[in-house]
Amino acid sequence: MNKSLNPYLIVISIDALNALDFDYIKTLPTFKTFFDEGSYVRQLMSIYPSLTYPCHTTMITGMYPNRHGIVSNKIAQPSRYLHESWYWYYNYIKAPTLFDYAMKGGYTCGAIMWPAMAGAPITYNLPEIWPVKLENFIKVYLKNSTKNLFCSILKNFKPHLKIQPGVDNFSDNIANELIIRKQPHLLCIHFTELDLTRHQLGLYNDKNKAILRTMDGRLAKIIASTKQAGIYDKTTFMVLGDHGTSNYNNYICLNGLFKRKGWIKTNPNKKIIFWKAFANACGGSAHIYARPQNDTTFLSKVYQTLTGLCADPRNGIKCVYTNGETNDLYGLNNDFQFVLEAADGYAFRNNICNSLVVPISHFKRSNVADHGFLPSHQTMRTMLLAKGRGICSNIMIPRASLINIAPTIAKLLHLPMKNMAGTSLNKLLT
Numbered sequence: 001m002n003k004s005l006n007p008y009l010i011v012i013s014i015d016a017l018n019a020l021d022f023d024y025i026k027t028l029p030t031f032k033t034f035f036d037e038g039s040y041v042r043q044l045m046s047i048y049p050s051l052t053y054p055c056h057t058t059m060i061t062g063m064y065p066n067r068h069g070i071v072s073n074k075i076a077q078p079s080r081y082l083h084e085s086w087y088w089y090y091n092y093i094k095a096p097t098l099f100d101y102a103m104k105g106g107y108t109c110g111a112i113m114w115p116a117m118a119g120a121p122i123t124y125n126l127p128e129i130w131p132v133k134l135e136n137f138i139k140v141y142l143k144n145s146t147k148n149l150f151c152s153i154l155k156n157f158k159p160h161l162k163i164q165p166g167v168d169n170f171s172d173n174i175a176n177e178l179i180i181r182k183q184p185h186l187l188c189i190h191f192t193e194l195d196l197t198r199h200q201l202g203l204y205n206d207k208n209k210a211i212l213r214t215m216d217g218r219l220a221k222i223i224a225s226t227k228q229a230g231i232y233d234k235t236t237f238m239v240l241g242d243h244g245t246s247n248y249n250n251y252i253c254l255n256g257l258f259k260r261k262g263w264i265k266t267n268p269n270k271k272i273i274f275w276k277a278f279a280n281a282c283g284g285s286a287h288i289y290a291r292p293q294n295d296t297t298f299l300s301k302v303y304q305t306l307t308g309l310c311a312d313p314r315n316g317i318k319c320v321y322t323n324g325e326t327n328d329l330y331g332l333n334n335d336f337q338f339v340l341e342a343a344d345g346y347a348f349r350n351n352i353c354n355s356l357v358v359p360i361s362h363f364k365r366s367n368v369a370d371h372g373f374l375p376s377h378q379t380m381r382t383m384l385l386a387k388g389r390g391i392c393s394n395i396m397i398p399r400a401s402l403i404n405i406a407p408t409i410a411k412l413l414h415l416p417m418k419n420m421a422g423t424s425l426n427k428l429l430t
Contacts, residue, residue, distance in 0.1 A: 006185075007185065007234060007235075007389060007390070007412065007413055008183065008184075008185050008186075008187075008231050008234050008235040008389070009185070009186050009187070009236040009412055009413055010179075010187045010188075010189070010222060010226070010235060010237050010238070011059075011188040011189065011238045011240070011409070012191070012218075012222065012238065012239045013056065013059070013114075013188070013189065013240060013241070013242060014191050014194055014239065014240070014241050015052060015190065015191060015192045015194060015195035015242055016198050016241060016242070016244065016371070017194060017240070017242075017382050017383065018203070018241065018244045018379065018381070018382060019042070019043050019044070019244065019381040019382055019383050020203075020379065021208070021212060021383075022042065022383060024209060024212060025212055025216070028213060028216040029220070030216045030217070030219040030220040030223065031219065031239075031385070033223075034239065034385035034386070034387045035385070037387045038237075038386050038387025038388065038391050038392075038393060039386055039387070039391055039394065039395035039396065039397075040383065040385045040386065040396060040397070041383060041384040041396075041397045041400045041425070042383060042396060042397070042398050042399065043381045043382075043383065043398065043399045043400075044240060044241070044381065044383050044399075044400055044401065044402065045376075045381060045399065045400070045401040045402065046242065046243040046244070046371075046375040046380050046382065046401075046402055047064060047065065047330070047332075047375055047402055047403065048065075048285070048330035048374055049065075049071075049282040049283065049284070049332070049371075049372040049373075050242075050243035050244070050283075050284070050371045050372055050373055050374070050375055050377070050380045051072055051073045051283060051372050052073055052115055052242055052243070053070050053072065053073045053086070053115045054068075054071060054072065054073075055242035056114060056115040056242055057070040057093055057097075057115070057116050058402045058403060058405075058406075059240075059242070059402055059405045059406060060098045060114075060405075060406055061093070061095045061096065061097050061098075061406055061420070062403060062404075062405070062406030062410070062417065062420030062421060062422045063095045063331075063406075063420060063421050064331025064403065064421055065331060065332050065333070065334070066327050066331045066332055066333040067094065067095050067331070067421070068094055068095040069093060069094035069095070069334075070087050070092060070093060070116055071332065071333075071334045071336075072087070072280065072282045072287065073282070074086050074087070074280070076280040078264075078272045078275045078278045078289075079271070079272055081255065081272060081278070081280075081352075082350060082351065083132075084280075084350075087115070088115075088116065088118045088127065088128070088129045088144075089116065089118045089119050090116060090117055090118060090121075091119060092116060093116055096417065097406075098186065098406055098409055098410065098413075098415065098417070099111070099120060099121075099186070100121075101410065101415040101417050102185065102413060102415060103121065103122060103123070105413075108124070108183075108184045108185050108186075109122040109123050109184055109186045109187070110122070110125070110175075110178050110184035110186070110188070111124070111125050111126070111187075111188050111189075112126050112171050112174055112175045112178070112188070112189045112190065113126060113127070113167070113171045113189065113190040113191075114127065114128060114188045114189070114190050115127075115128050115190065119144065122146075123146070123182075124146055124148060124178055124182065124184055125149070126141065126145045126149055126171070127144050128190060128192075129141075129144050130162065137157075137161050137162060138153070138154075138157050138161075141153050149178075152173075152174045152177050152178070153174065156173040156174055156177075157170070158170070164193040164196050164197070165214065167193070168191045168192065168218070171189060171191060172191075172218050172221065175187070175189045175222065176221055176222060179222065179225040179226055179229055180225050180228050180229050183229050183231050185413070186409075186413060189222075191215065191218065193211050194211045194212070194215070195245075198245040199245070199367040199368075199369055199370065200367055200368070201368065201369075202247045202369045203244075203245045203246065203247050203369050203379060219239065223237065232388075233389070234389055235388050235389055236386065236387075236388040236389045236390050236391060236412055237387050237388045238385070238386045238405075238409070239386075240383065240384040240385070240405065241382030241383060242402070243372075244377070244379045244380040244381055245369045245370065245371055245379060245380075246284060246344065246369060246370065246373055246377060246379045247368060247369045248342075248344075248345050248346050248360070248368065248369065248370060249345050249346075249359065249360060249368075250316060250347075251347060251348065251349040251351070251353075251357070251359075251360060251362075251363070251366075252286070252315070252340075252342060252347070252348050252349070252356060253348075253349050253350075253351050253352065253355070253356060253357075253358055254279035254288075254356070255278065255279050255351065255352045256351070256352045256353040256355070257305075257309075257356050258275070258276075258277045258278065259352055261277075263275065263276040263277040263302075264276075264277070264352070266352065270352060272352075275291075276290065276291060277289065277290045277291075277302050279348065279350070280336070280350065281347075281348035281349050282348065282372040283347055283370035283371050283372025283373070284341065284342045284348070284371060284373030284377070285339055285340060285341050285342065285348065285372045285373060285374075286339070286340045287334070287336035287339055288302065288337055288338040288339070288340065289335070289336045289337065293335070293337065299337060302337070302338065303322070303338060306320045306338055306340065307320050309356070310340075313343065314357070315356060315357060316343045316345065316346030316357055317341070317342065317343065318343040319341045320338060320339075320340055320341075321338065321339045321340075321341070322337065322339075323337055323338065323339065325339075326339045330375070331421065341373065341374055342373065347370045347372075348372075349363075375401075384400065384405070386428055389412075390412045390429055390430055391429065392427070392428055392429065395427055397425060397427055397428065401422065402422075403420075403421050404423060404424065404425050405422070406420060407420050407422045407423050407424040408424045408425045408428065411429065412429065
């Protein structure tokens with residue numbers, strides 16, 4: 001680390017911040033300072049699938065999912081298809097991250113509710129993770145966070161933490177305490193209330209503006225904390241989203257179709273006890289796993305079935321890709337064989353249902369909007385705002401991608417990251 005430079009960089013991720021929010025946030029006082037004093041990317045393209053965990057991993061690796069390994073929010077697990085594990089843990093990431101390089105370079109690092117960070121070897125870590133089975137929130141946080149945050153976690157923990165804005169308040173308080181007391185050189189913070197609200201109420205709803213006003217206040221507190229800590233003039237601030245959101249009215253439930261074809265078998269409790277083909281829902285897209293993978297006859301049968309479904313617009317499937325096609329086009333590859341993209345008004349769901357297309361009203365607990373669609377989808381785009389140390393003023397880049405974030409941060413912090421798919425947004429930098 002260049003001790004004489006001693007830079008600081010704070011990344012604030014507002015989950016589901018949409019490019020369509022642009023005109024409104026320009027009217028908010030703290031957001032407005034980014035336009036007055038800094039620069040921005042008007043449309044920041046997501047990756048495929050446009051889901052929180054792959055997106056945030058791309059932000060800190062500069063790589064696509066085919067290289068960093070986080071291909072969805074949830075791990076495909078047919079045996080527990082309605083309660084799959086999430087990609088919570090850092091050891092799922094297969095590529096070097098900004099944190100790896102920063103720690104090696106002598107920087108201190110912090111992550112507050114950043115996805116896929118449980119167990120990360122960094123200085124200060126409160127990862128995004130929540131209880132399963134009989135665990136409770138406080139035990140999960142204490143188990144997976146660094147010990148140097150225990151006092152702050154216990155101090156700020158509230159009984160109904162899982163209800164927003166409780167989680168964001170919790171993250172907010174701990175992040176500000178960390179800035180004031182410890183001044184990590186690289187700090188990444190993830191806020192999720194906007195995303196939750198858009199899932200539940202849709203892309204356009206009356207609460208959006210109120211949450212964005214709250215976020216404006218959160219940004220103001222973070223900036224004030226850097227001033228209190230005496231590092232404001234040495235700090236770069238970056239605010240961005242990870243993906244957009246699209247409304248839907250119907251679910252596509254492929255696993256029911258696969259069961260009717262004999263490719264899935266369940267016991268009386270609807271637990272999958274055998275499968276040859278399985279669809280793992282990723283919101284606006286789905287990954288199709290088929291086995292054995294070397295059975296070309298069966299793979300051909302699955303592909304023909306999927307393309308046949310795609311030919312009828314009533315099925316809500318916009319297109320079918322092979323994994324080779326998504327690898328070439330979008331940097332998405334794993335051990336699935338096919339990827340489906342939903343048409344507007346549709347999203348995928350893992351449930352085994354009697355019909356392929358099921359109205360959302362069929363389910364007691366249903367969202368009305370999701371993401372996971374192609375990054376080219378009109379409402380999947382987000383934005384990037386930046387100001388402070390190393391950032392030009394009054395520069396607007398019309399379009400860039402999440403793949404550019406890690407290279408830009410690496411350049412600001414003088415980190416020798418190699419072999420990234422993205423390049424630095426040099427026009428933003430002084």
